[in-house]
Amino acid sequence: MEIRWLEDFIALARTRHFSRAADEQHVTQPTFSRRIKLLEEEMGVTLINRQTLPLSLTSEGDEFLALCETITEGVRLTRDRMRDISAGHKRRISVAAPQSLLARFLPEWLGSMGFEGRMQPYLRATGWVAADYFKALNRGECDLALCYWPLERCDLELDTSACSYRTVGHERLIPVTATTAQGAPLTTLPASRQAPAPWLAYPKLGLLGAALETHLARMSHNTCLSVKSENLYAASIKELVLLGYGMSWLPERTVRTELENGTLTRAGDSRWDVPLALRLYRHQQHHHAELDALWSELSSLRSPA
Known part of the structure; x- marks a missing residue:
């Protein structure tokens, strides 16, 4: 054949x-x-x-x-x-990551670490769900995968046994909503059964969806949310929130500008925040000189607090 x-x-x-x-x-x-x-x-x-x-x-x-x-x-x-x-070229390390991390976290992190010329985004990954990253690592399609990861114990149907990881940062999902002309939030938490909060949700098959579902299930009072749509991508959900179609939980880095200029505001206090780690994964059986050298450098650094 x-x-x-x-x-x-x-x-x-x-x-x-x-x-x-x-x-x-x-x-x-x-x-x-x-x-x-x-x-x-x-x-x-x-x-x-x-x-x-x-x-x-x-x-x-x-x-x-x-x-x-x-x-x-x-x-x-x-x-x-x-x-x-x-050709004697030094190989660049390909890193797969969701779009929100490619746009916000990754450029800042690469700059702070001095890794700009050594790593490149693997753009085919922007449409992947959680399991796709580990399948790609397994078949050598990318060298590294950068993922949001729940800090709270969460049932995830992911096989990560062949991979190792380093925690390279932290993030949190915060509840946000558009504002009225007077700057008041369109939606506030907690809502009520009579007037549930319109929620732009993540599917449960994604890491953000799983983390959020676990966090809400552990809250002491009824969340009273009404799902208006599901979308895998934080950027798409953010656009709908800005248009006033509902509230949602978004990575804090992605909404800092909007929170500062008042086009978005918090829909609830810090009790509603979902803590996340930012994990960088590699496959334990895949090696090349540049990847091994970078991983060794990361392993010598203290994980972010």
């Missing part, structure tokens, strides 16, 4: 058409069709449903497509790294 056969299958899955996929792969259609047939013979199953228009993948084909994408991406990344090594 050759890598180009896997690339053929990805092209066919994308175009759902043998002729178009063959053109993309710069081969004749008979040659292309023969390669797909060889793939099916090698795997011992039918991967393509040829009775539908456009073509569709069988359930086995869907599973095989995920494998193809993982392998070809791994080969591409390795090829790029080897080219850098061959």
Whole structure:
């Protein structure tokens, strides 16, 4: 089985058409069709449903497509790294992080540590959920993953056993709301059953959602929240809060400017704040000189209080 056969299958899955996929792969259609047939013979199953228009993948084909994408991406990344090594370039360390950390925390932290030229954001990660970061570390797609992490004990369905981490900072989710023309909060906590607070929530599958759910469950009084929408991204939730559609919990760094100019204000006191650590993870089995050197430097530093 050759890598180009896997690339053929990805092209066919994308175009759902043998002729178009063959053109993309710069081969004749008979040659292309023969390669797909060889793939099916090698795997011992039918991967393509040829009775539908456009073509569709069988359930086995869907599973095989995920494998193809993982392998070809791994080969591409390795090829790029080897080219850098061959050219004598010092390899930069790729770090995956949610958009709110890329925009706020990471630039400040890199500058304070003197790491600006050694690390680069892995931008494909901005749409990931929590589990995606650890899957990417496992397959070597990125070197490091920077995550929010609950300080309170929280049930997380994440396998981090192959990874180690350093705590590089702290953050807290604070409840915020838009303001009236007079500067008063549109929403205040606690609310009541008769008038629950309109809440722009995070899905529970994300680390922020899990941390917030755990914190609210431990509060002594009824929170009286009414979920108006769910969104994985703090930046998107912030825009809706600014428009007055509801209140939410946002990382404090992301709303400092708005709190200072009065376009946002706190919806509740510090009892409602959710403490978070900022953890930097790496896979224990993946090594290269630049990553190992940086990790050693981090390990010699005292963790932030």
